[in-house]
Amino acid sequence: MKRWQNAILYLVVIYLILLLGPVAGLDLPRIFGEIARSPASLVQQLLVGIVNGAIIAIIALGYTLVYGIIELINFAHGDLFMLGSFMSLTVVGAFGVGDGASPAASLLAVLSALLLSASLCAGLNVLTERYAYRPLRNASRLAPLISAIGVSFIFINLGLFWGGLRSFFPIMGANAASPKSFPDLLPRVDVLQALGIEANIAFTTKDLIVLVVAVVLMVGLHLFVQYTRLGKAMRATAQNREAAKIMGINVNQIIALTFLIGGALAGAAGLLVGLYNNTVVFTMGFTVGLRAFTAAVLGGIGNIIGAMLGGVLIGVLSALSDQYLSSRWTNAWVFAILVVILVFRPGGLLGENVQEKV
Amino acid sequence: MTLLELRDIHTYYGNIHALKGASLRVEQGEVVTLLGSNGAGKTTILRTIQGLLRPRQGSIRFEGRALESLSTEAIVRLGISQSPEGRLIFPRMTVQENLEMGAFSRRDSLGIKADTERVLMLFPRLRERISQKGGTLSGGEQQMLAIARALMARPRLLLLDEPSMGLAPMLVTQIFSIIRDINTQGTTILLVEQNARMALTVAHRGYVLQTGQIVLTGTSKDLQSNETVRKAYLGET
Ligand SMILES: Nc1ncnc2c1ncn2[C@@H]1O[C@H](COP(=O)(O)OP(=O)(O)O)[C@@H](O)[C@H]1O
Numbered sequence A: 001m002k003r004w005q006n007a008i009l010y011l012v013v014i015y016l017i018l019l020l021g022p023v024a025g026l027d028l029p030r031i032f033g034e035i036a037r038s039p040a041s042l043v044q045q046l047l048v049g050i051v052n053g054a055i056i057a058i059i060a061l062g063y064t065l066v067y068g069i070i071e072l073i074n075f076a077h078g079d080l081f082m083l084g085s086f087m088s089l090t091v092v093g094a095f096g097v098g099d100g101a102s103p104a105a106s107l108l109a110v111l112s113a114l115l116l117s118a119s120l121c122a123g124l125n126v127l128t129e130r131y132a133y134r135p136l137r138n139a140s141r142l143a144p145l146i147s148a149i150g151v152s153f154i155f156i157n158l159g160l161f162w163g164g165l166r167s168f169f170p171i172m173g174a175n176a177a178s179p180k181s182f183p184d185l186l187p188r189v190d191v192l193q194a195l196g197i198e199a200n201i202a203f204t205t206k207d208l209i210v211l212v213v214a215v216v217l218m219v220g221l222h223l224f225v226q227y228t229r230l231g232k233a234m235r236a237t238a239q240n241r242e243a244a245k246i247m248g249i250n251v252n253q254i255i256a257l258t259f260l261i262g263g264a265l266a267g268a269a270g271l272l273v274g275l276y277n278n279t280v281v282f283t284m285g286f287t288v289g290l291r292a293f294t295a296a297v298l299g300g301i302g303n304i305i306g307a308m309l310g311g312v313l314i315g316v317l318s319a320l321s322d323q324y325l326s327s328r329w330t331n332a333w334v335f336a337i338l339v340v341i342l343v344f345r346p347g348g349l350l351g352e353n354v355q356e357k358v
Numbered sequence B: 001m002t003l004l005e006l007r008d009i010h011t012y013y014g015n016i017h018a019l020k021g022a023s024l025r026v027e028q029g030e031v032v033t034l035l036g037s038n039g040a041g042k043t044t045i046l047r048t049i050q051g052l053l054r055p056r057q058g059s060i061r062f063e064g065r066a067l068e069s070l071s072t073e074a075i076v077r078l079g080i081s082q083s084p085e086g087r088l089i090f091p092r093m094t095v096q097e098n099l100e101m102g103a104f105s106r107r108d109s110l111g112i113k114a115d116t117e118r119v120l121m122l123f124p125r126l127r128e129r130i131s132q133k134g135g136t137l138s139g140g141e142q143q144m145l146a147i148a149r150a151l152m153a154r155p156r157l158l159l160l161d162e163p164s165m166g167l168a169p170m171l172v173t174q175i176f177s178i179i180r181d182i183n184t185q186g187t188t189i190l191l192v193e194q195n196a197r198m199a200l201t202v203a204h205r206g207y208v209l210q211t212g213q214i215v216l217t218g219t220s221k222d223l224q225s226n227e228t229v230r231k232a233y234l235g236e237t
């Protein structure tokens, strides 16, 4: 019975991919032709993909940290990130820095936005855990999941409301629902040229700064979880909550800490996306959130290194799809990847390989 | 001096009345064993002592201090640690990290270092496995790690829940001899066992638990010669 179901599932998936292929422009001879004509644009897309992927990875970490510790897919996480981008936009607007503002003013605005966005998202995430998830911790697994969807709706509508507050925040623009332009505050000095490399590839300090900040956040999180007392308590709680309690670990505090960290990362990602893509919109929580969630699943949900790897892979694949297939179909491809992993390798690329012994 | 005293403890799982007025005492320096067949409520007693379950009625005193309303963190800090049923090793943490988690309630890094050395002397096998993941250890090694981890809290009362479960006879003998050493080095122990024969060789006194109530108590010698114990727990006819 089970085997039949699996076989049918596989067939459906393969059929969908075959169908999606030609419709979505998966025409290999044309693609290879384009790459041969302009290898630089391939490198260019890889770079863009890596930077975007690093941001996606930071959001993916929020999904994976929370899943690791309470086995909940926090559907509200993408929307939390969106609120972070709105907070960043609001702060930047309050500082009155526009495109091409002085470096000192930009730096001050960006650092303030980082601080406030990370604090807002960390705080909201902790409150969400406390009031929407913790009361359901001993309920059936479906209950917190539905609660998470509810929180997601609340955040989306909060974003829509916030986006409409143009009388308070003129930077929000005329229409609450339409994309808002985010000032281009990062300097654009051509890094390759400065290094004396002649190539038809744009890699500027803007890319570099976003990439470096993302990598610093990821390395910082990894070191925290791997080597600090609280980080180890987080891992212990994730691996066996009952045992963690017996060790005298306050697991409620550790779970709250996990939401705090995941939220702060989402807030930072909100700022980075604004600075990098120069546009934010209230539906971003879904579109970018989906990529981040797929990245987390691709790497093996619950696995921190996996989320980082998955983020970069999804970023690169999205960039390649944008360039060589069609940007309209990129989300469909991301969904297809998600389905394929869930069907063929639910543990993800770096799924846990140490079996628990009974 | 009385280290731990339970008086008339009633603990429930929802509507299931698991402990029905259990009372027991552990004196400083003793090994006390709690015997009983499967489902008698032994694990429930240990979980109630550590604050993982709340008694609906009754009192628990540790050195005269009431434990019923304290959090597990506070109870561990007061000096009660446990090697739980099923060992509950952290499978993706190394042996070293598992030991560090055992010392989570402490801040004295020098003392923690000294105690790591001490438990590795007690369990040399763990030293060989120190950077291996907990989940890759054999059952016996995991049991050693569970006991070692509990010792890392430097407990004044060590709770052991069925340390012999699922182990080969030779390993059982070894574990019990280490339990005796731990006690000789000054740690008071409350030992839960189904293996009454072994438990009574290391314990000074024992209690017999049946469906949530203490039905018998006495020195190990008394219990070993008791008719009921011989029949029900020592497998004699
Ligand atoms: N989580 C639980 N939910 C409901 N009943 C439980 C639970 N754990 C134990 N019990 C019941 O409580 C009684 C005592 O269990 P336990 O303390 O585990 O016994 P022992 O450790 O002596 O084998 C048993 O009847 C058992 O079925």
Ligand SMILES: [Mg+2]
Pocket: B042, B043, B044, B085
């Ligand atoms: Mg038991």
